[in-house]
Amino acid sequence: MISLTAARWCVLLAAILWSTSGAFTKVLRENTVFGLNEPSIDPLTIAFWRVVFAACVFLPTVRPREWTFRPALWLTGLAFALMNVLFVSAMAHGSSANTILLQYTAPMWVYVICVGILREPAERRGTVTLLFALAGIGILLVGGWTGGQLPALALAAGSGLTYALVMIGLRIQRGAASRWLTAFNHLLAAVVLLPIVWRYPLPSGPQFVVLFVYGTVQMSLPYWLLAVGLRRLSPQEVGTLTLIEPVLNPIWAYLASPATETPTVWTLAGGVCIVGALIYRYWPLPKEAI
Numbered sequence: 001m002i003s004l005t006a007a008r009w010c011v012l013l014a015a016i017l018w019s020t021s022g023a024f025t026k027v028l029r030e031n032t033v034f035g036l037n038e039p040s041i042d043p044l045t046i047a048f049w050r051v052v053f054a055a056c057v058f059l060p061t062v063r064p065r066e067w068t069f070r071p072a073l074w075l076t077g078l079a080f081a082l083m084n085v086l087f088v089s090a091m092a093h094g095s096s097a098n099t100i101l102l103q104y105t106a107p108m109w110v111y112v113i114c115v116g117i118l119r120e121p122a123e124r125r126g127t128v129t130l131l132f133a134l135a136g137i138g139i140l141l142v143g144g145w146t147g148g149q150l151p152a153l154a155l156a157a158g159s160g161l162t163y164a165l166v167m168i169g170l171r172i173q174r175g176a177a178s179r180w181l182t183a184f185n186h187l188l189a190a191v192v193l194l195p196i197v198w199r200y201p202l203p204s205g206p207q208f209v210v211l212f213v214y215g216t217v218q219m220s221l222p223y224w225l226l227a228v229g230l231r232r233l234s235p236q237e238v239g240t241l242t243l244i245e246p247v248l249n250p251i252w253a254y255l256a257s258p259a260t261e262t263p264t265v266w267t268l269a270g271g272v273c274i275v276g277a278l279i280y281r282y283w284p285l286p287k288e289a290i
Contacts, residue, residue, distance in 0.1 A: 002228065002231070002232060004232055004233070007228065007229045007233050008237075010228045011225065011226060011237075011241045011242065012241055013222075013225055014222035014229065014242070015222070015243075015244045015245040016245075016248060017218055017222045017225075018219075018245050019247075019249040020218050020249075020252050021087075021091065021214075021218060021249065022091055022250065022253030022261070023253050024213075024214045024218060025043075026096065026253050028041050028046055028210060028211075029046075029092050030257040031259075032256055032257055036206055036210060039203075039207075041207055042197070043088050043093070044085065044089070045200050045203060047087075047089070048190060048193040048194070048197045049203065049208070049211040049215065050084070050088065050214050051084055051187075051193075051219075052186075053211065053212050053214070054186045054219040054220045055190055056216075057216050057221075058182050061179050061183070062179050066177035066179065067180060068173075068176050068180065072172045073173065075165075075169060076165070076166055076170060076172075077184055078188070079166045079169060080162075080188070081185075082162045083159050083163050083166055085189075086158040086159035086162060087099065087103060087155075087163075090152050090153075093151065094149050094153065094155070094156065095152070096253035097249065097253070097261070097271065098140055099155075099159070100245065100246045100249040100250070101156075101246055101270060101274050102137065102140065102153065102156035102157050102159065102160045103160045103163055104274060104275075104278060105133050106160050107129075107278070107281060108164075108277070109160060109161050109164035110167050111127075112130065113164060113165075113168060125281065126281070129281040132273050132280070133273065133278075135273045136270040136271070136272070136273030136277065137157070138270075139266055139273060140153060140266060140267065140270035141153060142266060143265075143266020144266075186219075226238070239281070240283055243275060246271070246274070250267075
C-alpha cells in the first residue's frame with residue numbers, strides 16, 4: 001500500500017497529464033513551431049487514433065474473467081465514444097480553455113440527472129454548485145456569441161453532458177473491473193469511428209508519433225495513476241486535486257499556439273464561476289456546513 005503523499009502525487013500527475021490534451025490537439029491542427037499541422041489532419045482522425053493507442057495499452061492488462069457484457073456496458077461505451085468525438089472536435093475548432101471548462105461541468109449534469117430523472121434527494125451544496133456553473137456557462141455562451149465560437153461551444157457542452165453519462169454508467173457498473181471498463185470504452189470508441197475515418201488519409205509519420213504519445217501518455221497513463229491514488233484517497237479529495245486540470249489545460253494550449261489560445265475576458269469570467277463551483281463542490285467542509 002502506497003503512502004498518502006504518494007497517492008496524492010499520483011492523482012496530481014494524472015491531472016497534469018490530462019491537462020495537456022489541448023496542447024496535443026493544437027500541435028496537430030495549428031501552425032506551431034513543430035510544423036505538424038501539415039498534412040491537414042481531421043479532428044475525427046485525432047479522436048480515432050487517440051483511443052486506438054489508449055486501448056492498445058489497456059487491453060493486455062485485462063484478464064478474461066473480468067469480461068462482462070451487460071447492457072449498461074454498451075450504453076456507457078457509446079456515451080464515451082460520443083464524448084471522445086465531441087471533446088476532440090471542440091478542441092480542434094474552438095478554444096481549449098472553453099472546451100475543458102465546459103467538459104468539467106459534467107458533475108453538475110450528473111447532479112441534474114440524478115435528482116431530476118433518477119429521483120435522488122437534492123442537497124444544498126449540489127444546488128449551489130449547479131447555479132454557479134450555469135452562470136459560468138451563460139457567460140461563456142455570451143462570449144461565444146460575440147466571438148463566433150458558438151458551434152465549438154456547443155460541441156464542448158455536449159462533451160460535458162456525455163461525460164456525465166459516462167460517469168453515471170461507471171457508477172452503475174462499480175462492481176465491474178475498472179481495467180475492463182476502461183479498455184472496452186476506448187475500444188468501442190475506436191470501432192464506432194472506424195467506418196468514418198478509414199476514408200481519410202493516414203497521418204504522417206511524425207503525426208503518428210504525437211498521436212501515440214497522445215493516446216498512451218496523455219490518456220492511458222493518467223487512468224492508471226488515478227486508480228493507484230484512489231486506493232488511499234477519498235473521491236472528494238481526488239475531485240479537488242484534479243481541479244488543476246482545467247487551470248493548466250489553457251496554459252499548455254497557449255504555449256503551443258498563442259495566436260489561437262489567448263483567453264478572452266468572457267473565458268476568464270466563466271472559468272472563475274465554473275472552477276469556483278467545482279471547488280465548492282469538492283473542497284472538504286465540516287458536515288454541518290454542507
